[in-house]
Amino acid sequence: MLSIKRLSKAYVAGKPVLIDIDLEIASRGITAIIGASGTGKSTLIRCINRLVEPTSGAIEFEGRDLVKLSRASLRQARRHIGMVFQEYNLVERLTVMENLLSGRLGYVSAWRAWRRKFPPADIARAFELLDVVGLAGFANQRADSLSGGQRQRVGIARAVMQQPSLLLADEPTSSLDPKTSVEVMQLLTDIARERGIPVVINMHDVELAKRFSDRIVGMAGGKVVFDGPPGELTDSMLKSIYGGEDWLH
Amino acid sequence: MAELAHDRIWRRFTPAQKLARFAVYLVIVAAIVASIRTVEVIPEFLADAPEQVVDLLTRMWPPDTAYYPKGVHAALIETIHIASLGTLLSLLLALPVGLFAAHNICPYLPLNLAAKLILVSSRSVNSLVWALLFVGVFGPGALAGTLAIAFRSIGFVGKLVAEALEDSQPGPIEALSAAGAPGASLLSFGYWPQIKPAFWSIALFRWDINVRESAVLGLVGAGGIGMALDSALNLFQWNRVAVILLAIFAVVIAAEIVVTVARKRMIQPQ
Amino acid sequence: MNTAAARPDPFPVDGWKRAGWLLLAVYVVYAAAQMDVSWDRVVSGLHNARHFFERLFPPNFSRWDLLVKGLGESLQIAVLASALGIALSLPIGLAASRNLVPAWMSWPARLLIVAARSFHPVIVAILFVKAVGFGALAGILALALASIGFTAKLFAEAIEEISLKQVEAVRATGAPFGSVIGIGVLPQVFARFIGFATYQLDSNLRNSTMVGIVGAGGIGGTLFAAFQRFDYDFVCAILISIIALIMLGELLATGVRAIFIDGASIGDLFRRGPRAPGGRHERLLEDD
Numbered sequence: 001m002l003s004i005k006r007l008s009k010a011y012v013a014g015k016p017v018l019i020d021i022d023l024e025i026a027s028r029g030i031t032a033i034i035g036a037s038g039t040g041k042s043t044l045i046r047c048i049n050r051l052v053e054p055t056s057g058a059i060e061f062e063g064r065d066l067v068k069l070s071r072a073s074l075r076q077a078r079r080h081i082g083m084v085f086q087e088y089n090l091v092e093r094l095t096v097m098e099n100l101l102s103g104r105l106g107y108v109s110a111w112r113a114w115r116r117k118f119p120p121a122d123i124a125r126a127f128e129l130l131d132v133v134g135l136a137g138f139a140n141q142r143a144d145s146l147s148g149g150q151r152q153r154v155g156i157a158r159a160v161m162q163q164p165s166l167l168l169a170d171e172p173t174s175s176l177d178p179k180t181s182v183e184v185m186q187l188l189t190d191i192a193r194e195r196g197i198p199v200v201i202n203m204h205d206v207e208l209a210k211r212f213s214d215r216i217v218g219m220a221g222g223k224v225v226f227d228g229p230p231g232e233l234t235d236s237m238l239k240s241i242y243g244g245e246d247w248l249h
Numbered sequence: 250m251a252e253l254a255h256d257r258i259w260r261r262f263t264p265a266q267k268l269a270r271f272a273v274y275l276v277i278v279a280a281i282v283a284s285i286r287t288v289e290v291i292p293e294f295l296a297d298a299p300e301q302v303v304d305l306l307t308r309m310w311p312p313d314t315a316y317y318p319k320g321v322h323a324a325l326i327e328t329i330h331i332a333s334l335g336t337l338l339s340l341l342l343a344l345p346v347g348l349f350a351a352h353n354i355c356p357y358l359p360l361n362l363a364a365k366l367i368l369v370s371s372r373s374v375n376s377l378v379w380a381l382l383f384v385g386v387f388g389p390g391a392l393a394g395t396l397a398i399a400f401r402s403i404g405f406v407g408k409l410v411a412e413a414l415e416d417s418q419p420g421p422i423e424a425l426s427a428a429g430a431p432g433a434s435l436l437s438f439g440y441w442p443q444i445k446p447a448f449w450s451i452a453l454f455r456w457d458i459n460v461r462e463s464a465v466l467g468l469v470g471a472g473g474i475g476m477a478l479d480s481a482l483n484l485f486q487w488n489r490v491a492v493i494l495l496a497i498f499a500v501v502i503a504a505e506i507v508v509t510v511a512r513k514r515m516i517q518p519q
Numbered sequence: 520m521n522t523a524a525a526r527p528d529p530f531p532v533d534g535w536k537r538a539g540w541l542l543l544a545v546y547v548v549y550a551a552a553q554m555d556v557s558w559d560r561v562v563s564g565l566h567n568a569r570h571f572f573e574r575l576f577p578p579n580f581s582r583w584d585l586l587v588k589g590l591g592e593s594l595q596i597a598v599l600a601s602a603l604g605i606a607l608s609l610p611i612g613l614a615a616s617r618n619l620v621p622a623w624m625s626w627p628a629r630l631l632i633v634a635a636r637s638f639h640p641v642i643v644a645i646l647f648v649k650a651v652g653f654g655a656l657a658g659i660l661a662l663a664l665a666s667i668g669f670t671a672k673l674f675a676e677a678i679e680e681i682s683l684k685q686v687e688a689v690r691a692t693g694a695p696f697g698s699v700i701g702i703g704v705l706p707q708v709f710a711r712f713i714g715f716a717t718y719q720l721d722s723n724l725r726n727s728t729m730v731g732i733v734g735a736g737g738i739g740g741t742l743f744a745a746f747q748r749f750d751y752d753f754v755c756a757i758l759i760s761i762i763a764l765i766m767l768g769e770l771l772a773t774g775v776r777a778i779f780i781d782g783a784s785i786g787d788l789f790r791r792g793p794r795a796p797g798g799r800h801e802r803l804l805e806d807d
Contacts, residue, residue, distance in 0.1 A: 085423075090421060091438060102425055105438060106428055106430055110432075140527060140531060162429075266783070268784065284595040285599065288655050337547065369765075374762065377732055378742065385571060385746070386568045388564070392560060469732070478642070497637075498638070
């Protein structure tokens with residue numbers, strides 16, 4: 001349901017970070033992208049919803065090439081792609097409920113959003129999601145009063161509020177302690193599986209990736225060097241992804 | 250090995266920095282000397298000055314407090330209205346200009362520069378001069394004064410609003426645009442909550458300054474206590490001048506107290 | 520499953536906030552009425568405004584010699600008032616800092632500072648004009664006093680915020696009082712002091728263009744005279760020159776701050792260009 005075709009990105013001409021990436025994401029399942037820092041995995045994730053502009057290539061989603069879309073059409077397409085961020089990226093001074101509802105901003109006119117007149121169905125769904133992520137009763141608390149793990153739960157809930165067809169997560173657990181990381185990963189994958197939403201996660205913790213994903217994509221030197229189920233990820237494979245000089249090409 | 254010896258010299262400033270600092274000192278001294286030599290000040294007047302000042306102060310004592318109720322009170326209240334309405338109007342006008350001047354919200358350089366030019370011009374023209382202009386257009390009275398305060402404050406408020414916008418965290422904005430939020434919602438959900446505390450602090454600050462500014466606008470006919478001051482000065486009624494000055498002093502102090510209290514309450518988390 | 524009844528209101532109405540906005544609206548209507556701000560006046564004014572603006576443009580620079588003379592005098596007033604004011608602010612500010620001097624010295628100094636701050640420079644200028652006569656002298660004295668009001672206060676605050684530990688450390692080495700001040704106190708406040716001083720110079724430049732309106736010298740007098748003669752195109756030329764001068768002043772002030780606070784060299788200033796180098800400095804705006 002997401003087709004990445006010959007995607008390339010160079011921040012500085014002549015030094016490409018992504019080289020002709022070809023990737024197909026099916027409409028179900030958890031895909032984890034792993035690799036050493038600087039190999040372009042964050043760039044790849046951000047190119048999908050064009051937070052970073054690709055240099056060349058196509059990204060086909062719901063029948064349209066996202067790269068070619070105008071800003072207005074891109075905005076509409078983005079409503080169907082939810083994203084979870086490493087630094088949570090909540091609006092700190094707003095309440096948890098307002099942060100959740102901000103996932104629906106693409107569907108509500110700016111005027112109604114300003115006056116906080118969201119459809120009752122959205123509000124009901126928000127409360128339900130709060131229960132699911134274990135934050136019942138936190139609706140009117142300010143986001144900056146929450147712990148890191150709680151904030152990421154809000155982040156996940158916000159992304160799911162969009163009722164997306166695809167979930168992206170850019171290092172969602174890198175700012176969390178090991179125990180909370182596992183909890184957040186569990187939550188993310190459970191919600192995605194229950195609602196049938198495919199997830200693409202960019203992460204640096206290989207053990208977490210192996211534990212929670214159905215498919216692992218390993219990147220090195222701007223290219224995909226491994227693509228398969230976690231069971232097939234051998235130690236020598238890992239070395240070629242993380243270690244050695246080949247990525248300095 | 251020669252480089253090592255070089256690196257071991259402990260210098261507080263590099264030669265380039267020293268040059269720059271020296272240049273500034275030079276310019277400052279030159280400016281002061283040039284000014285002293287060319288300014289048209291009669292030395293006898295300068296020598297006479299302290300005595301004259303003391304003479305003036307003696308003439309102002311005792312202050313004519315009987316004058317207060319009929320001559321001063323209403324004008325004082327009018328001054329406060331001018332300051333308050335002027336500040337409120339400027340907040341309304343400064344927000345859009347501030348938005349355009351922030352380069353993360355409006356990345357189009359010509360618009361940025363145009364907005365910045367508006368802000369600089371507003372700040373560079375003194376409120377007294379603005380008052381002159383508006384008295385010319387709308388005639389004497391508090392309307393001219395209010396508009397003068399408003400237009401003068403746009404530059405101040407707009408500049409600080411633009412800076413607050415440019416300093417805001419990009420992360421939440423990124424998240425909201427990744428969810429497909431339209432531009433207007435990015436402003437109301439992403440930026441406004443972030444700048445809200447700074448905005449009210451700026452508004453309060455400006456109101457405080459405007460109370461002081463409003464007091465003098467009457468000197469050019471733009472309403473408020475300045476007009477009473479002007480007539481008392483022209484008629485050399487020093488005791489009345491004294492009571493007017495004391496009244497202004499009192500209002501300024503009162504405004505400072507209000508602002509300090511309001512600020513303390515704003516710092517409490519909601 | 521549907522426990523809607525138990526849900527809290529997602530957007531609770533803040534009664535205090537609502538009341539505040541209402542009060543504000545009422546005040547605006549009340550104050551406007553008090554000031555005789557009627558719609559007709561505004562409309563007739565806008566009508567006037569158009570004529571007015573037509574007479575403002577194009578700006579008339581033909582009497583540029585008068586313009587330059589006036590600006591020059593304003594510059595002199597600004598420079599000398601700043602020099603005098605800043606020079607006096609150092610001892611007065613030091614005398615007003617409660618952590619370094621005893622109360623019998625700090626209280627009078629603080630009172631002087633408050634008095635100097637409370638009056639608009641124009642009012643002070645008028646008083647000086649009445650005392651020492653028309654001309655630049657009144658302007659210089661008035662702005663020097665205003666400068667003390669701001670600079671000495673900020674200086675005193677900066678001194679009160681210094682870390683006494685550093686002062687103690689220098690004292691512990693047995694250094695004489697002068698060195699204690701020089702090495703323990705001054706380096707901590709120097710950067711902030713440069714900030715105040717450049718700010719004050721800018722502020723005085725702004726004010727010096729205005730005190731002429733009441734006879735205290737500078738371009739303000741030229742402006743007022745032109746205004747009264749209805750030479751609006753000359754007025755426009757003067758305003759443009761004032762704006763240009765102040766913009767130049769701000770640029771120079773930013774440069775000086777970069778040199779002393781961020782350690783820039785002349786080359787750095789040109790390389791970085793007009794964008795504010797070194798980031799934001801303290802907000803010490805009093806009447807910017």
